[in-house]
Amino acid sequence: MTQFLALIGRVFLAFLRHTGRLVTFSAVALYNMVLPPYYGRTLSRQMIEIGYYSLPVVGLTAIFSGMVLALQSHTGFARFSAEGAVATVVVISLTRELGPVLAGLMVAGRVGAAMAAEIGTMRVTEQIDALVTLSTNPFKYLIAPRLLAAVLMLPALVLVADIVGVFGGYLVGVYKLGFNPANYIQRTWEYLQPLDVISGLVKAGVFGFIIALMGCYNGYHSKGGAQGVGSATRNAVVSASILILTFNYLITELFFAQ
Amino acid sequence: MTSPQPKIRIDNVHKAFGKKKVLDGVSLTVSKGESLVIIGGSGTGKSVLLKCILGLMQPDRGAIQVDGEELTTLSTRERERVMHKFGMLFQGAALFDSLPVWQNVAFGLLQLGRMSRAQAKELAVEKLRSVGLKADVADLFPSELSGGMQKRVGLARAIAEKPEIIFFDEPTTGLDPIMADVINELIIDCAKDLGATTLSITHDMASARKIADRVAMLWEGRIIWEGPAADVFNSGNPYVDQFVHGRAHGPITDNAGR
Numbered sequence: 001m002t003q004f005l006a007l008i009g010r011v012f013l014a015f016l017r018h019t020g021r022l023v024t025f026s027a028v029a030l031y032n033m034v035l036p037p038y039y040g041r042t043l044s045r046q047m048i049e050i051g052y053y054s055l056p057v058v059g060l061t062a063i064f065s066g067m068v069l070a071l072q073s074h075t076g077f078a079r080f081s082a083e084g085a086v087a088t089v090v091v092i093s094l095t096r097e098l099g100p101v102l103a104g105l106m107v108a109g110r111v112g113a114a115m116a117a118e119i120g121t122m123r124v125t126e127q128i129d130a131l132v133t134l135s136t137n138p139f140k141y142l143i144a145p146r147l148l149a150a151v152l153m154l155p156a157l158v159l160v161a162d163i164v165g166v167f168g169g170y171l172v173g174v175y176k177l178g179f180n181p182a183n184y185i186q187r188t189w190e191y192l193q194p195l196d197v198i199s200g201l202v203k204a205g206v207f208g209f210i211i212a213l214m215g216c217y218n219g220y221h222s223k224g225g226a227q228g229v230g231s232a233t234r235n236a237v238v239s240a241s242i243l244i245l246t247f248n249y250l251i252t253e254l255f256f257a258q
Numbered sequence: 259m260t261s262p263q264p265k266i267r268i269d270n271v272h273k274a275f276g277k278k279k280v281l282d283g284v285s286l287t288v289s290k291g292e293s294l295v296i297i298g299g300s301g302t303g304k305s306v307l308l309k310c311i312l313g314l315m316q317p318d319r320g321a322i323q324v325d326g327e328e329l330t331t332l333s334t335r336e337r338e339r340v341m342h343k344f345g346m347l348f349q350g351a352a353l354f355d356s357l358p359v360w361q362n363v364a365f366g367l368l369q370l371g372r373m374s375r376a377q378a379k380e381l382a383v384e385k386l387r388s389v390g391l392k393a394d395v396a397d398l399f400p401s402e403l404s405g406g407m408q409k410r411v412g413l414a415r416a417i418a419e420k421p422e423i424i425f426f427d428e429p430t431t432g433l434d435p436i437m438a439d440v441i442n443e444l445i446i447d448c449a450k451d452l453g454a455t456t457l458s459i460t461h462d463m464a465s466a467r468k469i470a471d472r473v474a475m476l477w478e479g480r481i482i483w484e485g486p487a488a489d490v491f492n493s494g495n496p497y498v499d500q501f502v503h504g505r506a507h508g509p510i511t512d513n514a515g516r
Contacts, residue, residue, distance in 0.1 A: 118356075122354075125350055125352055126348045126349070126350060126352040127352050127353075127354055127355075129309070129312075129314050129346075129348065129352065130346070130348055130352040130353075130354070130415075131354075132312070132313070132314060132341070133312055133314075133341060133344055133345070133346040134341075134365050134366040134369065134415075134419075135338045135339075135341040135342055135366060135369065136365070136366075136369050137334070137338070
């Protein structure tokens with residue numbers, strides 16, 4: 001019995017320890033992100049890496065999501081003769097939900113994993129220690145530029161995903177389901193509100209922060225050689241994905257629940 | 259104080275990981291311009307001691323002073339200032355693999371922002387030459403170099419900011435005997451040129467004998483012997499005797515299971 005209680009206590013204490021460490025890490029990272037000196041070179045490299053090189057994967061995800069959304073809502077809505085709503089459903093689901101969430105998850109897999117692996121390898125090969133001995137703060141040099149780049153680039157990616165996704169819906173709507181092109185585009189704009197897009201972009205910024213934070217945090221605290229880097233990478237992707245879905249709900253509630 | 263102030267003073271430093279005591283009251287002094295080599299088997303806490311001095315780890319107890327200034331209580335910013343006095347050659351060289359060789363060597367100088375990139379590169383090439391590397395190495399990446407060349411680049415990086423104290427973590431490990439001797443000679447030359455104080459840890463007795471003015475042996479978290487390098491092979495201490503002669507049987511291994 002006491003052993004069981006001790007186990008619960010240990011698990012709880014470990015949870016508190018990790019939470020505390022993560023919160024401290026985030027605070028130090030944010031502090032270093034805001035205050036100078038800034039590393040412009042690393043920042044621009046990260047922005048290209050996150051923004052530009054994620055375009056294909058995010059674009060493909062978005063276009064097929066838009067296409068399947070048009071097809072599904074058309075067959076579904078046909079049951080109560082509401083096929084006319086397809087364009088509206090596609091654009092609102094994409095801008096509010098699917099754009100940010102799918103782009104976030106794809107980037108978590110692509111960029112979050114790469115960050116964890118790179119920083120984790122730097123940790124286990126003592127490159128982070130070497131930074132410190134060269135009077136360079138690793139939070140400033142490694143972590144702040146990655147956080148900032150992700151926060152800036154994710155909304156840009158999501159904007160692209162929104163547009164590409166709507167285009168996917170348009171393709172299916174017009175060429176497969178026989179909508180009138182002008183009509184489809186008019187229906188797309190008709191009920192779309194600025195807040196639909198804005199809430200999606202806010203989500204994207206938060207998801208960007210989560211992705212970079214999880215990648216950096218897990219990489220920074222990895223230990224034990226190749227295996228340690230492997231588990232840091234896995235933890236970065238898994239924790240970022242779960243946090244993205246959690247915060248997706250919380251932000252939606254913040255914006256739309258009255 | 260009548261005797262001149264020691265360059266480094268380590269007083270009763272303790273460090274434990276969980277229940278495992280790694281450093282159990284280490285005290286050492288290094289005078290200005292002296293070369294002290296700490297010998298000891300794997301896992302005796304040599305690296306931990308070095309990391310405590312560099313501030314990469316915080317000792318649980320004890321004092322570490324450089325030029326009479328206590329390091330263990332410094333803030334991050336003050337520590338960065340003190341770090342400029344230090345140069346460090348890591349065991350695996352710990353070169354930044356995302357940067358070309360010359361940016362590795364000039365890293366500290368580039369971070370200070372006091373010179374142009376062209377000037378920094380010129381200086382890096384000069385440092386590379388002083389460790390026996392040609393100018394065309396400057397534009398290669400660390401992964402394109404052999405282990406011995408990486409060590410040389412690491413050494414060039416360690417001395418680039420003209421440190422007052424240089425630390426060497428197993429400088430000859432993983433090198434063939436000839437390259438090991440080349441590195442030993444470079445260490446001696448660099449230290450002499452800069453008039454630097456050096457603190458090395460190694461278990462390579464050939465290296466220790468070559469670079470040391472004074473030798474200290476660390477065992478079970480304590481310094482069990484220290485003396486002039488000339489005395490290390492007839493120290494009269496059975497532990498030191500076993501270690502320097504590399505015998506499988508003796509007091510170190512007999513007590514290992516305690």
